[in-house]
Amino acid sequence: MVIPLPQPEEISLYFHVPFCKKKCGYCHFFVVKDDKELHESLVQGFIQEIKRAAPILKKRKLVSIYFGGGTPSLLSAMHIETVLNEVTRAIAFSPSDTEITMEFNPESCSKETFHHFKSAGINRASIGIQSFDDALLLSLTREHSAQKGRDAVLASAEAGIDNITIDLMYEIPGQTKKSWDNTLQTATDLPITHLSLYNLTFEEGTSFYRKKSALSLLLPSDEEAKDMLLHAVDHFERENLHRYEISAFAKTGFYSRHNTGYWLGREFFGFGPSAFSYLGGKRLRNTENLKTYLKLCKEGDSPIDFEEELEREGKLRELFTISLRLSQGVAIKEFEERFMPLSQKLMEEVANLEKKEFLRTDGARISLTEKGRLFFNDVASELI
Ligand code: SF4
Incomplete structure (x- = not known):
């Protein structure tokens, strides 16, 4: 199935809930210690x-809403309902036709929790599993066990949120092929519709970054990490989870409406501290300081503290390169009609x-080769 390009009237909403009970060692997101008050x-x-945002929203068609973080499931279902009610006042939408995702951490959710959030309007769960190996979860400083994952x-599915995506991580210190195989099999034995795959990275400012030299000694080799990735891709394909983007896999029809918007240039509002928006060709970012964010909002001021507009x-x-992440590649004619003609320099x-075998052109589509997927960062730095 070809994922269509977003129409100009389409829009998505992202809500950033920055609270977490504790910061994981590898986490580079804007997160603060949970404070119920x-x-x-x-x-x-x-x-x-x-x-x-209401004056803009009322003219648009809402495709997806995403509560990310942080740990949005630390908020109550009543809070989520309050937010969704306000969205309903600003933009007409049908909840059953709109993908409404919330991220959950396994340690803080029971069937009852999912049930409450479903009643509040959530119809897709993104569960931060990372691994089904207790020792690796511990080394990642995660709070849950494989069993909790x-x-x-199962609790999400039983509560009726049966559109479920999970995150899995490879290239973890101490990870073996046997452990990875077990994680893959456990994942696909569960009733999931979608899966995102990441390799562990050491981002500046994290505690893992500070321990990088010690942890690096325990990492799988580059060759082993590549085998883990390729083995996962084969395994998921056999289990009908098709790779539709470099790191995303879905059962037929269950690709993420929200994330495909990021890859295909759909405009979105990001609400909450540190959230990005993409509107009218501009990228905007809210302040990262929670107290400042709350104060500005309370006083009726805009929390945006950064704005940039790239030249044509x-x-x-940027859009062309990000669109290449999708397995379907870029349909040249459609892309040019929807956005603007590709310059001669870009085509060169x-x-x-293509000569270096990172890209291929099949008829009217340009897409990444397997080598291009493996070295996407190199492709991106050539094109952007
Ligand atoms: S639970 Fe997620 S958002 Fe929170 S600290 Fe861990 S990785 Fe970061």
Whole structure:
């Protein structure tokens, strides 16, 4: 199935809930220690932002809503319902036709939790599993066990949120092929519709980054990590989870409406501290400081503290390159009709990447080769 390009009237919403019980050693997201007393203020901040966005929203078609974090499931179902009610006041949408995802951490959710969030309007669960190996979960400083991970997926399905995506991680210190095979099999034995695969990275500012030299000694070799990835791709394909993007796999019809918007250039509002928006060709970012965010929203001011607009060619290159992440590649004619013509210089660079076997052109589509998927960062740095 070909995922269609977003129409100009389409829009998505992202809500960033920055609270976590504890920060994982590898996490580079904007996260603060959970403080229940701030939950209500954050929700009020979201409401102020929705009200500010309402004049734009009322003319648009809502495709997806995503509650990410952090750990959004630390908020109550009533908070989520309050936010969704405010969205309903700003933009007409049918909840059953709109993908409404929330991220969950396995340690903090039971069947009852999922049931409450389903009643509040959530129809897709993104569960942060990472691994089904207790020793690796411990080394990742995660708070849940493999059993908790399994239970969370089953609880979500039993509560009626049966559109379930999970995250899995490879290239973890101490990870073996046997452990990875077990994680893959356990994952696909569960009732999931979608899966995202990541390799562990050491980002500046994280505690893993500070311990990088010691942890690196325990990492699988590059060759082993590549085998883990390719083995996972084969395994998922056999289990009908098709690779539709470099790191995303889905059963037929269950690709992420929200994430494909990021890859195909759909506009979105990001609400909450540190959230990005993409509107009118501009990238905007809210302040990362939670207190400042709450204060600005309370006083009716905009929390945006950064704004940039790429020039025409830069914008086109970025969109073209990100669209290449999708397995379907870029349909040249459709892309040019929807956005703008691809410059001759860009096409020369594409031809050069084809010669190096990073890209291929099949008829009217340009897509990554297997080598291009493995070395996407190199492709991106040539094109952007
Ligand atoms: S649970 Fe997720 S968002 Fe929270 S600290 Fe861990 S990795 Fe980061």
